[in-house]
Amino acid sequence: MTLISAEHLSKIYRRGNEDVKALNDVSLQIERGETVAVVGPSGSGKTTFVNILGCLDNPTAGTLTVDGTAIFKDGNTLSEKKLTLIRRKLFGYVFQKFFLIPTLTVRENILLPSVFDADFAADDKRAAELAEMLGVAHRLNHLPAELSGGEMQRVAIARALIGKPQVLVADEPTGNLDSKRTEEIKELLLNLNKQERLTIIVVTHNLEFAKTADRILTISDGRIAE
């Protein structure tokens, strides 16, 4: 079943008098439960691409449909509020930086999204389960400063998953980690994909990591190179 459907997506940035085509007429479909690795040289448009797929950025042209809802269509986009609600419901994001709040414990950081969503009361049980699954259960009452980089990224992943999203968008999640931690995060994401049937879109420079995905998309000059 198709979860994300993109048709003729383009993104043009204006830089001075020059137009930068960061994304050039890209179309693709992502199935529910699929893992997609996005690779390509620096500046090729990977971040632009996944931000649009993840409804964080709007394309200059093209159509994006997620879970049956038209997000962008011919230059029209949903209101910021509707976009927020869709992000809340469908997406979890992980970035290269962890963005943990230093004065909150690991548990509180994981539960942070619940502060903004009256519909899901802080679910301690799920937080504990996720921490268990991600191997940071023994750290729940610690502050971020007491964790290793790998552990911080696991907490960030748990935070992205607390709202039970369907899609995890991860832009270079292991960019700040050494190869051993990268390996661990890779295993974790694969497990999550199997256990929670989570759709994963991950940008990575690590080819080992990319090879484990169902599909590898190589981006070059704003296009998908097969």
Add this chain to the structure above:
Amino acid sequence: MNLLTLAFKNLERRKLRTAFTIVGIALSSWVLVTLLGFNQGYKNALNRDIEGMGFQIVLTAKGCPYEAATLMLKGGTGLRYMPESLYPEIQNAPEVAQTTPMIMHAEFDPYKGENGGTTVFLGIDAATYPAMKPYFKFLSGGWFSAPNAREIVMGYEAAELEQREVGDAYLLPGSEQEFTVAGILQRTGTQDDGMIFLPLQTLQETFNKKGVLTMIGIRLKNDVNTADFEGQLYKIPDVQVVSMAQVRNTIVSLVTSAKIIVMSVAAIAFLIAVFGVLNTVLMSVFERYQEIGILKSMGALPKHIFMLIWTETVLLCASGSLAGIAFSYLFASVSERLIRAFLPFAPHGNLIELTPNLLIFSFLAITLTGIFGGLLPAIKAAKIRPLEAIRSENT
């Protein structure tokens, strides 16, 4: 966890900065509360002091009116005298209800305090004076046994300073004569507490002031127009008429100019503190630019971010003003001493009155300023787009 906890935790992140901001607000609200309290307290204290004089009009020998005013309230040197023969004339005027003659004498006492000091003696008539001061109560003893007795009555503070009790001997400075303490008054909260009273006649004899008076206290009958009667008194040569209303106005106008300066200082202090808070919060918004974007990607709506930042501002202002109010309570006596040092004339009793209304008003004023000032950074933060977070990461 909710927004309030999150706001708290955010303030905790920069403990020192938060602390400094709160201290800034606290100091300025201390100044504000103290000055507002002073505004209230001063007038009341002055009125108490003036009512404590017990007479509406005082007739003194001619001299500078300010000197006369301070002289009466504080006691002073450079005294002038008028002939005692004036007294019956005043006493028998039809408008007058009561009168009392007084003579003041100031003497340098080398044994007073560390470096010596001036003691003020008031010669009074025990027959008429107490009626003017119905609130005088004796701690022990009573008025003089005879109009020429070698006795003194001490005000509460004077007795405390000299450590005398009724029956003790008192060596009258400047006369080398021994007097007996006949009575000690209870505290009145007026300038009388520091006074030493002698029988009028005794003082005149002891200090060679026979036949002269310093002042005559006058209380008028109820239906008499004070201003008219004052006009009449002015016809007497070489005297000066000081009505209490006049004294009050003179002092109030002296103090008002001082007060305006102080109030502007308070206003400036207040503004500085508010800008300090705004600066702190704006800075913390800029610092958390990416993070706020991330919060939005997590599902935070503009209203959530708005509330979060706004709450932080209001928390800063509210806790600062609470601390400031606590300060002003705890250090009221320090502030009082500071203010006294600045004033041209400070009445007795509490100068700073911290009423619950005043405290609530100050708290609300500062918190409301925070509420309005906090709008700006909160709106700014609410407008941050989630994409910013991810974008600034790439640069």
